[in-house]
Amino acid sequence: MNACTANEMRNIDRLASERGGVPSIVLMENAALACVNALYSKFPDMRSKRAAVFCGKGNNGGDGFAIARHLYNRAVDTTVFLVCGDEFKGDAQINFDIIDGMNVKIEHVYNTDILDYVIPSYDIVIDAIFGTGIHGEIEGTPRDVIEKINEFSKFTLSADVPSGINSDTGEVCGVCVRADMTVTFAAYKIGMLLYPAADFTGETVLDKISIPDYIINSAPHAAEVMDDKMYAGLFPPRRSDSHKGDYGKILVVGGSEGMSGAPYMAATAALNAGAGLVTIAAPDCINDILEVKTTEIMTAAVKSRGGRFAAEGAYEILKRAEKSDAVLIGPGMGTSEECAEIVRELLKNAKQPVVVDADALNILSRDMTMLEDCTCPLIFTPHEMEFSRLSGLAPDEIKADRLGTSKAFCEKYGVTLVLKGAHTVVTAPDGFQYINNTGGPGLAKGGSGDVLAGITAAFAARLGDETLSAAAAVYLHGKSGDAVTEQRGAEAVTASAVADGLGRAADIICRSVYYR
Secondary structure (H helix, E strand, O other): OOOOOOHHHHHHHHHHHHHOOOOOHHHHHHHHHHHHHHHHHOOOOOHHOOEEEEOOOOOHHHHHHHHHHHHHHOEEEEEEEOOOOOOOOOHHHHHHHHHHOOOOOOEEEEOHHHHHHHHHHHEEEEEEEEEEHHHHHHOOHHHHEEEHHHHHOOOOEEOOOOOOOOOOOOOOOOOOOOOOEEEEEEEEEHHHHHHHHHOOOEEEEEEEEOOOOOHHHOOOOOOOOOOHHHHHHHOOOOOOOHHHHHHHHEEEEEEOOOOOHHHHHHHHHHHHOOOOOOEEEEHHHHHHHHHHHHOOEEEEOOOOEEEEEEEHHHHHHHHHHOOOEEEOOOOOOOOOOHHHHHHHHHHHHHHOEEEEEEHHHHHHOOHHHHHHHHHOOOEEOOOOOHHHHHOOHHHHHHHHHHHHHHHHHHHHHHEEEEEOOOOOEEEEEOEEEEOOOOOOOOOOOHHHHHHHHHHHHHHHHOOOHHHHHHHHHHHHHHHHHHHHHHHOOOOHOOHHHHHHHHHHHHHHHHHHOOOO
């Protein structure tokens, strides 16, 4: 599923008309029908409801006029409220003229104080005020209307995007409609997937409004959003004659005294994500602990000093790495100078994909010259503070532009970056991006990052595309987190439960696609 900027979406609309032969008025009609169908899915008894449609003067307002027409024709008590006057053009004017001659109730909003009493008298509010065209601060009557909708509406549906969000950046333009449902057209809008705007969209429904797939997929777009179909396409059912070597050999390098859980959770996640063989290379001082913890996972004891890896342990790790299809380094390993030597030697000599996580990222942030002699594909998995240390950017600067800062970093260093957080962003070395929409606050627990890193390593060993592997890993991690949250509640989610649920989550995804 594609995610577009406002300009990219306008280009898709244009191509739909010029190449696809779909007139813009038909696109508006289909957008309106998508919203009406979503309302009927939510409220099968729509004829018993009263609907208020708040319309601006642009094409989003035109969507609102068409929505009002369809509701009126289905005997729904519907009133249109004009927020920005009654001067329209193009398709919006056509749809306004139609409802103007149909006895649909049309009211101008002059005095917003009366909305305190008007809005509560309606069961449903449809927001068709601004759509993707808004920039800058919202002021005057539109601002007052949006505030009244948020305060008094019982249920709000936004057409395309909630009015007041910047659809490119996710910023709120002073004020924003807080939707219970957003029906977006043709493709996701980038800003909907970024915070703070993502807090305002409610349930999101994507409808292609009859734009042909070949136009949507061939047009330039900023990012993609993984879905069940895309994920399942990467992991077809296992062949009956397959063996463990077909599913990847993973080496997890990590652990230290007091931190045996981190590599264990990563290794468990890799195994549960489908890896054929998983080995933990850990300091020999914690090997006995890991031997007790593990059954299917193998261990390799590496020379230690002071509870952490000794530098001379690099030779043993490199021997193990040569026999692996992917390596994960970092979980719980510490940041000593001897650990730094382990990281340096692995990056210099490994040939297979290496997932760099946790303490290995912090080591690397102290000396980015380690990348100069790197011989392997790299996947970095930082949260915002770790990425701040890696990039030298302030956390607030990263938070304000997660897409832009990720892209610049990847293009500079030639790595795949998984910038973790609410709606994790995965960026390829060439700058192409995936935005994840699975998972939630239940994943904000210790060990979640270790689990994600383990899944990422498992997929990197199988798929041969580091960025796609990372995007799929983030998607499955979030899906499992969502399932555990539903079972236990967000407060009781644990990283171990998420790791244990990976196989079931993957099975549900694939069955929904292969056995519809």
